[in-house]
Amino acid sequence: MAELELSGVSKVYGAFNALRDVSLQIADGEFAVFVGPSGCGKSTLLRLIAGLDPVSGGRIAIGGNDMTARQAGQRPVAMVFQNYALYPHMSVFENIAFPLQMERRTKDDIKREVSRAAEIVQLSTRLQDRPAKLSGGQRQRVAIARAIVRKPGIFLMDEPLSNLDAALRMEMRAELTQLHRRLGSTMVYVTHDQLEAMTMADRIVVLNGGRVEQVGAPMELYHNPANLFVAGFIGSPPMNFAAARVDAVEGHAARLTVEGLGSFAVSYDGKEVSAGDAVTIGIRPEAMLPGAGEAGHLSFRMTPETVERLGLHTIVHAPVGAKTFTALFNGDPRMARGSALDVSVPLAQLHLFDRNGAGRSIRDIQ
The missing domain is CATH 2.40.50.140 (Nucleic acid-binding proteins)
Incomplete structure (x- = not known):
């Protein structure tokens, strides 16, 4: 089980409160999207879940196990970044295989898992290419495949489509939605684009000024926003x-x-x-x-x-x-x-x- 529970999570940088008393439950297998304007705390919250930054207060649990003090490598999560974070001197195969090599898996295991992940993201024919030969969408697929081979309990995605053009973003939105259905994994996705949130999420978490304004299904937030901020943020053109x-x-x-x-x-x-x-x-x-x-x-x-x-x-x-x-x-x-x-x-x-x-x-x- 990979349910995620945040209890009173806060993050302080000096005198700046980046996150304030965030409490949230994300069910096993759910596709949750954090959305809000720049500086609202959504990427900071994702980094706390990943273990890349320590919390200033509160508790993070995954599958009922307290992860608050555990390092990133000890958490059952895999993160996909906005900038792909690929190694340019490595082939697609080597980029996808890298986390398995760090675990000292056997060559047969690595080949099997990389082949499976490449097939899922439709890159089986590009395994020997280097990232420079790939399009932006294909590079993002490599980053996603690298996360898939880890078989995490939770996929964490920090604005993974923001570097793509409009047509490719639409295509990748559909692919990520299909990937979620195929894997059945818990996914937490960060975006500033409310259209991405509305089209992809099972539930949306709207953040503003480090606080959660409202949590709900996309059309619940659209029809019944809790306050003026949510009403103005959800919907295009805005209310x-x-x-x-x-x-x-x-x-x-x-x-x-x-x-x-x-x-x-x-x-x-x-x-x-x-x-x-x-x-x-x-x-x-x-x-x-x-x-x-x-x-x-x-x-x-x-x-x-x-x-x-x-x-x-x-x-x-x-x-x-x-x-x-x-x-x-x-x-x-x-x-x-x-x-x-x-x-x-x-x-x-x-x-x-x-x-x-x-x-x-x-x-x-x-």
Whole structure:
């Protein structure tokens, strides 16, 4: 079993708190993705799990065994780095075989394990080549194969696709997902790209400022972000936000006034909302529909400043009150820069956040 448990893990560099009281459980065989902006602590957390850096506080356990004080070589993990970390003077075979040679495995064992790993990553015909003859994607496959031969309990991957071009990243995302299904191993993957997180993860761990903001399945985070940070980070294009005032509360409905959108009533989930409160509404760009809406919709007019036609989608940027909203429409609807456009949003898809502290969500989206 290779479940991972972090209990109150922290990391301090001088006066800087890189990680603060991180507690997390990752199940055996799960594909977990750490995501967040640069400097949020995701790569630092991966290095602590790998044993490359010591923790400042807390406990790390793998398979129920305390690994907190163990060195990297004593932990059942294998790490794949962003820069591949291949030996340029060695062949593909020799690069993959290196950790087995360090274990003093027999030549027959090494040949068998390298052949198996090369077949998994589709490099069987390139074993005698050196890294300089390989493409970026093939080099990353060599690094992954080198991890596979160790048969680790947990694969740790630190932004392994960031050096690849867009088309190759898409191809490698699919390959890594298939590799996870084939091996059935626990994988912990670090990325700053929320698209990678959404398409690959069983669960996403969103980090910000050294803290865990939310943990959940990709669509759980998309539909019901815990707070303003997660709402703005998950989703592309990002969610639109606007300040609102609560004019009145009746039962589980609040009447709001929003600059540029007017006054309207929206249900909420029974959390504390009172007349006079300042709140924030959130609207996903893809929730905005062209044309005036029916009952149960918030309708308004906006004048596009920018229209981006992508074929499958059209993206519009337009001022709404003091904010600039982004709308994502399907296909190639008739609209032009400078021409007024009627837009509607189903009220059921309107997000609502308080404006105290972390901006927690006060309305779930079904």
